[in-house]
Amino acid sequence: LVAGVADFDFFYLVQQWPGSFCDTQTGCCFPDTGKPAPEFGIHGLWPNYAKCRAAGPELVEDVAMVVDGTTAAVDAVERRQKCWPENCDDRNPLKPWEIKDLVAELDANWPTLSCKSGRSMEFWSYEWKKHGTCSGMGQHEYFAAALELKKRHSLAAILADAGVVPSDNESYFLSSIRDAIAGATGAVPNLECNRDASGETQLFQVYQCVDRSAKKLVDCQLPMQGKCRDRVKLPTF
Template sequence: MKPAIAVVLLCSLLAVSSAAEKFDFFYLVQQWPGSFCDTRQGCCFPDTGKPPADFGIHGMWPNYAKCGRGRQEELATGLLEEDAVAFLSGVGRRGKCWPEYCDDGNALSPWEIRDMVASLDRSWPTLSCKSGRSFEFWSYEWKKHGTCSNLEQHEYFARALALKARYNLTAILAGAGIVPSDTATYSLSSVREAIARGTGATANLECNRDADGNAQLFQVYQCVDREGKKLIDCPLSMPTKCSRDKVKLPVF
């Protein structure tokens, strides 16, 4: 293969590896505000005031079903051996598990989401102390993840909100006896089973630690089809960051 052609092919493959249309599913990530705030670093409420005691959306993130070295090898299939080696060397051994920042020029427009601001304030609040302005949080999530979603701005946020409303995690867990408490603990298996029963799909869980070092249920990763409309069983497992089976769901 001529060097010039090889370079063109390698550049094309590098572009394909991060192209938005190549992702396999979304993670709809929701976080429990009590667990976000009950840490050593604490939290800050947005300019709209304290959010409700409800799981809030962190983001809806396009994700690959395969990632890391395996995904890069898949992309290199079909190249001559020496070109494949060069390609894999160029992208490195730690391929990302998701596309990101697919269109830096596509900034979130307040006009595009004007009809859902109240819903976003309630269901997608920021608790970070870096900024109390929720629009900055939504803009960041759109720029990093939404621009890779193959959805328009309004569609992206509307579909995340619709999924959250359809499968109310707070109510689903409460129906299984898993309610916020400063003393009670719950098994991870009971949380997983409650979510699977209530939504019809498996999910991944993430824990963090409170100021005393106790494990808390922090985030739920629900997997969604590429259209952002339907929950699916998660094709990937992920580390829970939970050191033991028992976790807290702190009061917010």
């Protein structure tokens, strides 16, 4: 067994709001399959450790030790605690034919918005290599699991039911967004925000916590410094 494989506590199913990916200073590009629907799209299904509260793959337990001197710094580095496993098997790249029957669904639900290439397959390959190889699942199983989880709830519909509709001038209470998703899915999510080109805070990604079997949504236990404010926007797409 490769170190790190299947050694984790829960998954994050991360979905991105395309309006908030596209209206930043960097902008976005549509995939070769065309403009995605105005729905949240999958970013990834990420194995995570429960013990870690930092927002990075690695947490230096005692930062004071690092600034303290060379020997101490080495000790501190050795005591680095991983927040999540990644890149668990370099010899297991995504093989497109393994997920051939899922491509249409993936194009609709997991589209790339990056301008690096119009090919969503490259985004899926990247996510498989970085996160999927740590999931303990096979390639087909991993992508099918992410699609199944996403299909269970439409985040855009949940927000619309709570009166949170995409708008270029309205802003919404972050708590009402969290409550709406928790109420409809039965599990408290984490929320991440970013800034639009004029610096306004907007909902960017929703992190839903999923048990190790990748089947059951659970409350997210780790608070996340998601760069949100009390009120956030949800831009149109």
